[in-house]
Amino acid sequence: MPSKGITSYGYVASSKQSNAQLQVLVPSANYSWLVACDQGVKQVFPNWSNAPFTVQSGNAQINLTDICHAKPDTPGNVTFQTLNLSDNFKYSTQIYPISGEIGASGAVDLLKTPANINAERAISWALYRAGAGNFGLTDQYQQYLYLTDNHSQWMGDLVNSNSAYGQQAFNRFVLPGAHDAGMFDPTWINNNLSALNSSISAILNMVMGPTFGGLVSDLVTSVDSYLPRFLVYFAFTQKEQVPTMLDLGVRYFDFRPGKVAAEVQKYLPQPDGILYHQHNFIPGYPYLNFLTDMLNWLKAHPTEIVTISLSTNGFLDHASMDPTEEELENVWNEAMKNTSADVVIGTRDDLASSYQTLIEQKKRIIFLNNSNAISDSATNSYYPASKYDTYDGNDDQYATFSSNTIIDNVLNKMSASDQAGKDYTVVQIQGTCTAALMTNLENAWNDNGAKCAAEVAQEVVTSTDSNAASPLLSTKALFDSATYPWVHQNLTSHLSNDQLAVVLNDFADNALADVCKAVTEERMKA
Numbered sequence: 001m002p003s004k005g006i007t008s009y010g011y012v013a014s015s016k017q018s019n020a021q022l023q024v025l026v027p028s029a030n031y032s033w034l035v036a037c038d039q040g041v042k043q044v045f046p047n048w049s050n051a052p053f054t055v056q057s058g059n060a061q062i063n064l065t066d067i068c069h070a071k072p073d074t075p076g077n078v079t080f081q082t083l084n085l086s087d088n089f090k091y092s093t094q095i096y097p098i099s100g101e102i103g104a105s106g107a108v109d110l111l112k113t114p115a116n117i118n119a120e121r122a123i124s125w126a127l128y129r130a131g132a133g134n135f136g137l138t139d140q141y142q143q144y145l146y147l148t149d150n151h152s153q154w155m156g157d158l159v160n161s162n163s164a165y166g167q168q169a170f171n172r173f174v175l176p177g178a179h180d181a182g183m184f185d186p187t188w189i190n191n192n193l194s195a196l197n198s199s200i201s202a203i204l205n206m207v208m209g210p211t212f213g214g215l216v217s218d219l220v221t222s223v224d225s226y227l228p229r230f231l232v233y234f235a236f237t238q239k240e241q242v243p244t245m246l247d248l249g250v251r252y253f254d255f256r257p258g259k260v261a262a263e264v265q266k267y268l269p270q271p272d273g274i275l276y277h278q279h280n281f282i283p284g285y286p287y288l289n290f291l292t293d294m295l296n297w298l299k300a301h302p303t304e305i306v307t308i309s310l311s312t313n314g315f316l317d318h319a320s321m322d323p324t325e326e327e328l329e330n331v332w333n334e335a336m337k338n339t340s341a342d343v344v345i346g347t348r349d350d351l352a353s354s355y356q357t358l359i360e361q362k363k364r365i366i367f368l369n370n371s372n373a374i375s376d377s378a379t380n381s382y383y384p385a386s387k388y389d390t391y392d393g394n395d396d397q398y399a400t401f402s403s404n405t406i407i408d409n410v411l412n413k414m415s416a417s418d419q420a421g422k423d424y425t426v427v428q429i430q431g432t433c434t435a436a437l438m439t440n441l442e443n444a445w446n447d448n449g450a451k452c453a454a455e456v457a458q459e460v461v462t463s464t465d466s467n468a469a470s471p472l473l474s475t476k477a478l479f480d481s482a483t484y485p486w487v488h489q490n491l492t493s494h495l496s497n498d499q500l501a502v503v504l505n506d507f508a509d510n511a512l513a514d515v516c517k518a519v520t521e522e523r524m525k526a
Contacts, residue, residue: 003062003064003097004061004096004097004098004100005062006026006059006060006062006078006093006095006140006142007058007059007141007142007477007478008024008057008059008060008080008143008144008145009055009057009142009143009144009477009481010022010056010057010144010146010147011056011144011147011148011484011511011514012050012056012147013053013148014121014147016120016149017121018050020050020082020083020084020085021083021084022056022081022083022147023047023080023081024044024078024079024080025042025044025078025079025081026041026044026060026062026077027041027062027063027077027078044060045058045060053489053514053515054484054485055146055477055481062076062095062097063076075097075101075103076096076097077093077094078094079091079092079093080143082145085121086120087121089125091105091107093105100131101461101465102468105127105466107125107126107127107468108466109467109468110232110467111232111236113127114239114240114244115240115248115509115510117244117247117248120149121148121149122147122149122152122247122249122510123146123510124144124145124146124507124511125146126144126473127143128468128470129141129469130142130462130469131458131459131462131469132455132461134444134455134456134458135437135440135441135444136401136437136440137401137459137471142474142478143477144476144477146510146511151249152246152247152248152249152304153303154249154513155173155304155355156302156304164524165355166355166356167354168354168355168524169352169354169498170305170350170351170352170366171351171352171424171500172500172523172524173251173355173500174502174503174516174520175503175516176249176251176502176508176512176513176515177250177251177253177254177426177502177503177504177505177508178245178253178254178504179237179428179505180235180238180254180284181238181242181253181277181290182238182255182277182285182287182290183235183237183279183282183285184237184238184240185285186228188283188284189228189283193227194267195264195267199263200227201221203263204216204217205217206263207280207316208442212441212442212445215445219460226460226463229463229467229469231282233463233471233472235279235280235282235284236279236284236470237430237472237507240507240508242289242290242293243296243297246301246304246306248513249514249516249517250508250512250513251304251305252306252307252308252309252502253290253307253308253309254504255277255290256278256310256312256313256314257275257277257310257323257331258315258321258322259273259276259320260274260276261316261320262319263317264281275288275327277290278312278314278315278321279314280314281316287328288331288334288335291332291335292335292338292339294306294365295336295339295365296339296341298364299339304364305346305358305359305364306365306366307366307368308365308366308367308369309368309369309385309387309426310367310382313370325381325382329382332345343364344363345365345366346358346364346365346366347368347385348368348383348386350363351424351500367382368383368385368424369382370385371386386421386423387423388419389425389426389428390426395435397410398410398430398435399432399436399439400431400432401431401475403431403481403483404482406483411429412490414427414495416494416496419496422499423499424501425495425499425500425501426502427495427502428504429503429504430472430479430504430505433472433475434471434472441456472506472507473507480509480511480512484512484515487503487515491503491519497526503515
């Protein structure tokens, strides 16, 4: 019987509302063979209750008979909701079991699934629209809903729970981090599609080679709506605005400020000298806006400290894109002027200071920049810091659709000796499934071009009825369900408690903050 599946992931950790639950409802057959059928609903798993540091999951199939055998064009309605809260939250998704298409839904656009936060609790959520399941992609819809306490001032809350924590070195903290933190804003893309359309072929030829690059560029420019979707799907690693990420508990931001690449710049009607977060050649959020958002937020949250790592990692063209130290400093000065923020920059030299000392000294933004953060980086003078980063030398392990590949081959092999001589540690837990996808695509093309083209066409259909088919989102909750428990159970046994640790993820969320807060407290008690 035709069906389309959806896997749901839930995280429930509410100290203020211990009876909080999550519920998933799917269609249920409720009809007679002799009369018109009506669509009912059924609960597919027992309600998920409080289970801190655990991502619960289950799969349900949307069957044609469960909707109405006489009306095959009718979608099934899937509802994901909270229960027993003073302010409950829910969203519904319509899925067609035969075609797999998505119907009217509050989750048809990745960038329009904002976290829902009030004074007591926070909710992160999103949905992945699955296609045919070619090239390693799943053919099952994916959705997640993470419910926690409000973590907008988790550092202050932690110290208030035990004043001795405030005297601990800042190095004892474990910070939830946002990978490619400025890749959530499509404004520049939407405003400059002509330049991107003109440059995309040459750029993809450089990146992928002329044969395969030509194939992909022809595909993404064949329909007007394809190019912006392609850029979002392959470059956008976050979906929340900066203040929302901070409200969710994120305290480390991997930001990559750079100028528009020369290959794109030459097609613009006038030069663009603004610094944006850059993902290869794709501009995201302006650096000035990023700093302005952060400084304004810090003014309203006096107990919190944020770290920023600037770099130019992954830039298409360092010669034309890398910023100078003067350009970075000018943006910082403008942001300070715009916000009148009473904040002092901290550096790697401050990591051994206590939380309380940093608060008193107003050092509430700490820069831990890569040595390649600026074009004149030979001077190595713009707040540099060295780090042990689990991604370095392991990019092949991260190019995967399986969380086990990362856990077995990277995380389980970490040790305190790897941290020696470094200022801080970054533990990356997101997969780069887009790299695995492109490898599988290229292999399939070389093996059988005609079959590959047909399968690509199948997957392209998923981009015509929604903006929710990001490959990066397809593995988000699946990886979380394995890596969050691992971090909670194993981080302290693999790393030194006396070096600042960051847990970096795509689509950073409140569940990650929940885990990092708990591990921070464990390290402070050690």
